[in-house]
Amino acid sequence: MSTPVLYSYFRSSCSFRVRIALNLKEIPFEYKPINLLKGEQRGEEYLAVNPMGEVPALQIDSNLLTQSVSIMEYLEETRPEIPILPRDPVLRAKASRAVRMLTEIITSGIQPVQNLRVLRKHGLEHKMEWGKWAITHGFDAFELLVSKTAGKYCVGDEITMADICLVPQVFNAERFDVDMKKYPTITRIHQALAEHPAFVKAAPAAQPDCPDELKADATK
Numbered sequence: 283m284s285t286p287v288l289y290s291y292f293r294s295s296c297s298f299r300v301r302i303a304l305n306l307k308e309i310p311f312e313y314k315p316i317n318l319l320k321g322e323q324r325g326e327e328y329l330a331v332n333p334m335g336e337v338p339a340l341q342i343d344s345n346l347l348t349q350s351v352s353i354m355e356y357l358e359e360t361r362p363e364i365p366i367l368p369r370d371p372v373l374r375a376k377a378s379r380a381v382r383m384l385t386e387i388i389t390s391g392i393q394p395v396q397n398l399r400v401l402r403k404h405g406l407e408h409k410m411e412w413g414k415w416a417i418t419h420g421f422d423a424f425e426l427l428v429s430k431t432a433g434k435y436c437v438g439d440e441i442t443m444a445d446i447c448l449v450p451q452v453f454n455a456e457r458f459d460v461d462m463k464k465y466p467t468i469t470r471i472h473q474a475l476a477e478h479p480a481f482v483k484a485a486p487a488a489q490p491d492c493p494d495e496l497k498a499d500a501t502k
């Protein structure tokens with residue numbers, strides 16, 4: 283079977299999610315950089331991969347997949363050995379709902395509002411104010427909800443899709459200068475995950491397309 287190919291941009295939080303999931307599930311992959319600042323996501327060649335003009339996309343098992351949550355669900359269904367959704371049959375239904383609720387706050391409620399395309403349309407001069415507002419609005423709710431579901435991680439003590447989405451969103455929060463002191467539970471979970479090898483390896487600064495001058499701090 284051929285090695286999966288991930289179309290990614292080092293600072294893309296959605297690509298970061300899929301990199302974490304691939305690493306957690308110990309799936310080796312080839313990295314194909316798409317430079318969002320140069321507009322490569324809107325080029326004819328890449329639009330044939332993802333007509334939405336977004337990363338990530340994953341070529342795997344003769345499938346070309348887009349949309350990070352759908353990609354993670356595919357990986358979970360085809361490679362369940364190391365799970366990213368709750369497994370305990372008793373807890374599963376309730377916990378899965380919590381995981382999906384938290385995941386969706388980030389993937390539908392926060393990231394799309396602060397995506398590059400939206401920032402550009404709104405005017406890059408307002409980028410910091412807009413991004414900070416969008417993330418703060420979502421993190422206010424996320425903090426409240428996760429404080430009720432968290433154990434060591436977002437839902438109980440196993441790493442799930444909610445954690446995989448949270449860590450890249452905290453990276454974006456740092457970029458947009460969000461006041462993280464307001465979010466003790468998010469901060470605690472983030473700290474617990476930041477040292478995990480799958481997350482370290484997936485971090486923006488560790489990617490081949492991260493410029494040398496950003497390797498010390500890719501949030502700049």
Ligand SMILES: N[C@@H](CCC(=O)N[C@@H](CS)C(=O)NCC(=O)O)C(=O)O
Pocket residue numbers: 294295296297318323335336337338348349350351389394397398399400
């Ligand atoms: N729902 C999509 C969102 C993908 C997305 O918004 N990707 C961003 C980077 S995180 C992107 O490629 N933006 C390019 C642009 O806005 O031009 C997913 O989860 O994969």
